[in-house]
Amino acid sequence: MIHRQGFWVLGLVACAMTTSACANSVDIERIDDPNAEFSLVNGAIKIGPNSRVGDLETVNGSVSVGDSSRVGDIEVVNGSIKLGERVRVEDIESVNGGIHAGSGLTVIGGVESVNGDIRLGSGATVKNGIETVNGEIVFTRSRIEGGIETVNSPLDTGTDSVILGDIVYEETNHGSRHVPRVVIGPGTRVEGDLRFYREVNLEIHETAKITGRIHRAWSGAESARL
Numbered sequence: 130m131i132h133r134q135g136f137w138v139l140g141l142v143a144c145a146m147t148t149s150a151c152a153n154s155v156d157i158e159r160i161d162d163p164n165a166e167f168s169l170v171n172g173a174i175k176i177g178p179n180s181r182v183g184d185l186e187t188v189n190g191s192v193s194v195g196d197s198s199r200v201g202d203i204e205v206v207n208g209s210i211k212l213g214e215r216v217r218v219e220d221i222e223s224v225n226g227g228i229h230a231g232s233g234l235t236v237i238g239g240v241e242s243v244n245g246d247i248r249l250g251s252g253a254t255v256k257n258g259i260e261t262v263n264g265e266i267v268f269t270r271s272r273i274e275g276g277i278e279t280v281n282s283p284l285d286t287g288t289d290s291v292i293l294g295d296i297v298y299e300e301t302n303h304g305s306r307h308v309p310r311v312v313i314g315p316g317t318r319v320e321g322d323l324r325f326y327r328e329v330n331l332e333i334h335e336t337a338k339i340t341g342r343i344h345r346a347w348s349g350a351e352s353a354r355l
Contacts, residue, residue: 166201176200178213196231214250227264239275258294276321283309289316295341300326313337
């Protein structure tokens with residue numbers, strides 16, 4: 130992850146060295162080249178609206194993509210990822226930093242994070258699941274295929290979302306006293322199991338539907354109906 134030395138093009142300038150040696154940031158108003166890839170060690174990447182571009186990677190810095198753009202993979206180690214409305218992305222990965230997207234996001238692959246919130250605007254579609262360790266997961270009226278897997282994350286599915294796959298909370302290895310709140314909101318449908326290998330506060334709205342089973346692998350587990 131975040132390992133390639135990039136060949137990047139900015140305007141009419143090409144650089145075949147590592148991008149960190151060529152620039153400390155990328156700021157493009159609009160680009161229409163799905164083969165153009167940008168990779169930085171230290172610096173932010175900003176792509177304007179109505180763009181088409183390839184992979185975007187940075188180690189220390191943020192990535193920002195404007196409305197109605199199509200991009201390849203987005204990978205960040207230390208920094209946030211901010212996406213406008215109606216953005217289409219191949220895959221999203223972050224280690225330390227939040228992932229925030231406007232309405233109508235489409236992710237062909239999955240959304241992965243370690244530390245940082247994942248907040249998706251209304252109408253998101255994720256084709257290959259959400260996976261994280263720490264950080265709040267929030268979406269609404271969205272379709273998440275491939276399920277959700279986490280350890281410590283609060284989860285709110287919002288209204289009328291569809292999750293195709295299991296929601297899994299793995300066992301914490303650090304004895305955390307934090308108990309995440311898991312809210313399956315109004316009209317939400319989970320076509321899979323809810324599997325909890327650690328304590329959670331589970332709240333399921335009376336209009337939500339869980340097609341699978343609820344597995345609680347710790348003592349004293351309870352679920353509440355909103």
